[in-house]
Structures are given as C-alpha cells and as structure tokens.
Amino acid sequence: MNNPPTFAYRQRRIRQHEEMPRLRPSQVYRNGAIVAAGLLLIYILYSFLASDGPTSGGIRSAQPPKHSSKHLFLTIDKNRMDTRFEQLAPKRIFLWTPIFRSYDGPTVTDCPGLENRCIFDHDRSRLAAADAVLFHGPDLVDVGLPPPESRTRKQRYVFMTMEAPANTFVHYPAGLLQPNYFNWTMTPLFSSDVLFKYGGFWLTAKEAELKGFKMDSHALDPSSLTDKIPAVFALISNCATPSKREAALRALNRHFNVTIAGACATTPELKERCPKGTTCDEEISKYAFFFAGENTACTDYVSEKYWSRKELSTIPIVLRRADYANVNLPSQSVIALDDFESPAAMGKYLRDLVKDKAAYAEHFSWRRGGWTIAPWNTEGYRNGYCRLCERLWEEDQPEKVIPDVRGWYERESSCDDGSFVKNCLVFDFVCVCVWWLQCHENVIVALDEIASGGRTAGIAQIRQSSIDSEQRDDDE
Structure with missing residues (x-):
C-alpha cells in the first residue's frame, strides 16, 4: 500500500505553487489579441487568393466552372512561377513547334470562362511540367520530335493543323511521324479530339432560341440583288491545286x-483587279456569283474563302456539297458543282x-x-x-494513343x-458530244453525202445544221 504524503511534503508543494509567476490580466488580453490578429491575417490571405479579378504580385484567380467545385486554380505570371503553386496552377500547354514560324498567337483570353485556366509556354526547361504538348504539323518538318525521355505519362501529345492533309504533310521525310506517338488530334475535322476549324457554328433559329442566344440579323437590301x-x-492565286478547281472553272x-x-x-487588268491585302468585297458583290x-x-x-464573304450579296459556288455537311450551312445559301451532272448542266442552271x-x-x-452564329x-x-x-x-478521360496520325x-x-x-469533265465532254450530235443530226447525213460524192448537198446540210443550232442557243 502507498503511504499518505507527509505533512512536510504537502508544505513543500504549497511553497512551490506560491513561487510560480502569475499571469496578469493585461497579458491575457495581449495574447488573445495576437491570436485574433493571426486568424484575421490568415482569412485575408485566403480571401486575397480566392477573389476574382487582378491582384498584386502578378497573380489572378479564376472561379471553377458552375458544373464543378472540385478545383481551385490560379493563373500565375510566367515570370513568377513557383513550385508551391504547382497544385493550384492552370493547365500548361507547351508549344514544341512554332505556329507558322512564330510562338505568338495562342491564347485563351478570348474564351469566356476559361481566360485564366490555361497558359502557353515554349521554354523547354519547363517541358516536363506541361499538361499538353502541341505540335503544329506544317512546322514539324523543321523542328522534329522531342526525345522520348522528356515525356511524362500525364502529358497529352497533340497533333495540330488547320491545313488540309496535302498542305500539312508536304516535304515530310520518311519516318518523321512515329507510330503510337500522339494522343490527340486538333484539326478542322469534326471527328478530331479537339476541333480547330475556320469560322463559327451556324444554328437554326430554333437551335439559337433553345440556347438563349440573341438572333443574328442578316438583312439585305433587295436593291443589292439587282443589276448583277x-x-x-x-x-485565284494558286493555279495548280489538288482539287483541280482551275479545270472546273x-x-x-x-x-x-x-x-x-x-x-x-x-490579262494584266484582271491580275491587278484585287490587289493583295484588300478584301475585294465591293468588286465581288457586283457579280451574281x-x-x-x-x-x-x-x-x-471550309476556309475563309467562304467564311469571310458569307454576308456578301452574291451566291457562293463550291465544289462538293458533302464537304460542308457538318458546317450546317443555311439551306440554299451555296450552289455546289456536284449538285449537277456536268458543268454544262450547271451553266444552264x-x-x-x-x-x-x-x-x-x-x-x-x-x-x-x-439563322444565327453561336457566340464566339x-x-x-x-x-x-x-x-x-x-x-x-475535363475529368475521367481515358488514355488514348493514335497508331498513325497521318x-x-x-x-x-x-x-x-x-x-x-x-x-x-469527262461527263461534260460526253454530254457536249451527245448534245452536238442531237443538234446536228443533219451532219451525219451530210457526211454520208460527201462520202458518196454529193459534196455540194452535204455542205449545204452542214450550214443549215449550224443555223438551226444557233437558233436553239438563242431560244435558251
């Protein structure tokens, strides 16, 4: 059993307690104020980082999208990047190649709701930190691909071009594009991982109304359609194209x-009709098509050849209608060459x-x-x-590898x-030949006359056939 404490022990404990320094009320208030000030400072700093709009130090916050509240992210001035912001930083898009020999241009400042969610960079010392690495197809031939050891598992390698294949892969040496190398495509194709097209998105009046978009006005003065x-x-400045459009014309x-x-x-006059650098819209609008x-x-x-002149008071003529199907062009707004059996049929129309x-x-x-174009x-x-x-x-995206991007x-x-x-052209030639024979049925008889010796009668029939043909043309 433990013995009870002695009287001398109790007296010694009492003296030790009395000798301890006592905390004065003023000290309690001061310590409390320090704690409160510290908490207030923490609150101010948090509010500073989570607020909208620009702040000092080159840091700007951005609100998460309405459909997600899982991300807090900051856009940091590229010159003030710091690893402590790594988990809060925006997505980093690295330009491995220039874009038509320039690193200027890519931006998200004109993307409503995304202005502060991504930054672009081409400093190769920061390649490993990139979320996506962008390869511009037409410039890749001059730069080549990065070494395999510089790649990280989280990165998306993106093959990008706004050009058609014929103009993208020109001068590519064999073996430049490695198989199973790229993760995403970024092209004018609607089947791309990332759509990168010219122009906007046409919507019908009903589609625009359902989206709550303001209707566009494409009103046209009826007088602008007269005297065409x-x-x-x-x-045309490219006189030998893959589409053979010059032959079609x-x-x-x-x-x-x-x-x-x-x-x-x-002719020299026509060569100078629309000098380079001018829109030529006024001249084009004088013509019916x-x-x-x-x-x-x-x-x-579908390039700026259509998009930059869609509002003119003239009708665009294109080659293949199917190429424009996904663009959802307004009905009857263009005429396509393949709407007709031949150039002759189109000419008549x-x-x-x-x-x-x-x-x-x-x-x-x-x-x-x-008809309305969706807001930019x-x-x-x-x-x-x-x-x-x-x-x-976007979350929960499966991994993807493209076996052969080209x-x-x-x-x-x-x-x-x-x-x-x-x-x-072949069909047109056949049609012209059939038409000519139909219009000149007397020619066959005339040739028989000439062959049999009736030269004078044969020539007379050919002349009469020519007159009949001219009269038919006038009637059309």
Missing part, C-alpha cells in the same frame, strides 16, 4: 461566263437563274430565317485553343485527288 454582272467571279466557263482575277488571271471552292476538296475543310430574279432572290431567303467560343461551341484548354480540364487525318478527310473534277 451575270458571271462567276473567282479570285475552265469547264464551267464554256457554258457560263467566269471572270478569274488575281495571279491566275489571263463568286467562286468559294477550296484548293483542296476535303471533308469539313446559272443562266436560268440570272434571268429569273425571283428564283435568284430565293437563294438569299435564309437571311430572313433567323461560348460553352458548347468552343474551338481551337479554347476547346483544347476546356478539354484538358493515316488517320488523310482517311478521315476523304480529300479528292482531282478525280471528281476529271469525272465531271
């Missing part, structure tokens, strides 16, 4: 007037159209139908760098090698 030059205006010109301006024109055919006829490849003002005006009826890079209609940034933040792009693009135009 009855011809197709074509501004020559064939059409046999049946309907085509005016070619630019470098491919046949303008040629918007691409130098490469590929699925989804255009001749009839310029004579029938009501039918011509019908091709502009879409302007009254509420709004959610659901992101494009290019905005879509890339958005996709990098093969994929060429196959999905379904580019025409000129066969379409060649077939049109």
Whole structure:
C-alpha cells in the first residue's frame, strides 16, 4: 500500500505553487489579441487568393466552372512561377513547334470562362511540367520530335493543323511521324479530339432560341440583288491545286461566263483587279456569283474563302456539297458543282437563274430565317485553343494513343485527288458530244453525202445544221 504524503511534503508543494509567476490580466488580453490578429491575417490571405479579378504580385484567380467545385486554380505570371503553386496552377500547354514560324498567337483570353485556366509556354526547361504538348504539323518538318525521355505519362501529345492533309504533310521525310506517338488530334475535322476549324457554328433559329442566344440579323437590301454582272467571279492565286478547281472553272466557263482575277488571271487588268491585302468585297458583290471552292476538296475543310464573304450579296459556288455537311450551312445559301451532272448542266442552271430574279432572290431567303452564329467560343461551341484548354480540364478521360496520325487525318478527310473534277469533265465532254450530235443530226447525213460524192448537198446540210443550232442557243 502507498503511504499518505507527509505533512512536510504537502508544505513543500504549497511553497512551490506560491513561487510560480502569475499571469496578469493585461497579458491575457495581449495574447488573445495576437491570436485574433493571426486568424484575421490568415482569412485575408485566403480571401486575397480566392477573389476574382487582378491582384498584386502578378497573380489572378479564376472561379471553377458552375458544373464543378472540385478545383481551385490560379493563373500565375510566367515570370513568377513557383513550385508551391504547382497544385493550384492552370493547365500548361507547351508549344514544341512554332505556329507558322512564330510562338505568338495562342491564347485563351478570348474564351469566356476559361481566360485564366490555361497558359502557353515554349521554354523547354519547363517541358516536363506541361499538361499538353502541341505540335503544329506544317512546322514539324523543321523542328522534329522531342526525345522520348522528356515525356511524362500525364502529358497529352497533340497533333495540330488547320491545313488540309496535302498542305500539312508536304516535304515530310520518311519516318518523321512515329507510330503510337500522339494522343490527340486538333484539326478542322469534326471527328478530331479537339476541333480547330475556320469560322463559327451556324444554328437554326430554333437551335439559337433553345440556347438563349440573341438572333443574328442578316438583312439585305433587295436593291443589292439587282443589276448583277451575270458571271462567276473567282479570285485565284494558286493555279495548280489538288482539287483541280482551275479545270472546273475552265469547264464551267464554256457554258457560263467566269471572270478569274488575281495571279491566275489571263490579262494584266484582271491580275491587278484585287490587289493583295484588300478584301475585294465591293468588286465581288457586283457579280451574281463568286467562286468559294477550296484548293483542296476535303471533308469539313471550309476556309475563309467562304467564311469571310458569307454576308456578301452574291451566291457562293463550291465544289462538293458533302464537304460542308457538318458546317450546317443555311439551306440554299451555296450552289455546289456536284449538285449537277456536268458543268454544262450547271451553266444552264446559272443562266436560268440570272434571268429569273425571283428564283435568284430565293437563294438569299435564309437571311430572313433567323439563322444565327453561336457566340464566339461560348460553352458548347468552343474551338481551337479554347476547346483544347476546356478539354484538358475535363475529368475521367481515358488514355488514348493514335497508331498513325497521318493515316488517320488523310482517311478521315476523304480529300479528292482531282478525280471528281476529271469525272465531271469527262461527263461534260460526253454530254457536249451527245448534245452536238442531237443538234446536228443533219451532219451525219451530210457526211454520208460527201462520202458518196454529193459534196455540194452535204455542205449545204452542214450550214443549215449550224443555223438551226444557233437558233436553239438563242431560244435558251
């Protein structure tokens, strides 16, 4: 059993307690104030980092998207990057190649809701920190690929181009593109991992209304459709294209007037008609039609040839209608060469159209139908760098490797090698021959007359056939 403490022990404990320094009330208040000030400072610093808008030190915060509250992230000035912000930093997109020999241009500042979610960099000392590495196809031939050891598992290697395959892979040496190398594609194809197209997204009036978008106005003064030059205006600077569009224009010109301006024109005056650097919109609008055919006829490849002139008071003519299917063009807003069996049939349609003002005006009826282009890079209609940034933040994405990126792009693009135009020309030649024989049925009889010795009668029949043909042309 433990013995009870002695009287001397208790007295010693009492004296020790009395000798301990006592805390004065003023000290308690001061310590409490210090603790409160510390908590307030922590709160201010947190509010400073989590607030909207610019702040000192080159740091700007960004709110998470409405559909997610899992991420707190900061955009940090590239010159003030610090590893302590690694978990809070935006997605980093690294430019391994320049884009048409320049590293300037890529940005997300025009992406509503994404302005602070991604940054672009090309400092190779920071390659390992990148979330995505961007390879611009046309520039890759001059730069090559990075060494395998520089790659990390989290990175997405993205093959990017806005050019058609023929202009993307030009001058590529054998073996430049390694198999199973890229994770994502970023091209004008709607089947790409990241869509990177020209122009915007057409919506019907109903689609725009459901999205809550303000309707566009494409109103046109009816007087602008009168007194048009009855011809197709074509501004062409590439005179030998994969699509063979120049051959298509020559064939059409046999049946309907085509005016070619630019470098491919046949006269000095037409070569200078639209100087480089000018829009030429006023000149183009004088004509009933303008040629918007691409130098490469590929699925989804619709360049500024259409987009920059879609509002003009003239009808665009394109090569293959199917190439524009995903672009969702307003109905009757373009005329396609493959809408017709031959250039001859198309020429007849255009001749009839310029004579029938009501039918011509019908091709502009879409302007009254509420067709609208989705607001630039709004959610659901992101494009290019905005879509890339958005996709990098999407969660639960499966790993993906593209076995052959060149093969994929060429196959999905379904580019025409000129066969379409060649077939049109062959069909046109056959049609012309049949038409000529039908119109000149007397020629066969005349040739028989000449062969049998009735030369005078045969020549008379040929002359009469020519007169009959001219009269038929006048009637058309």
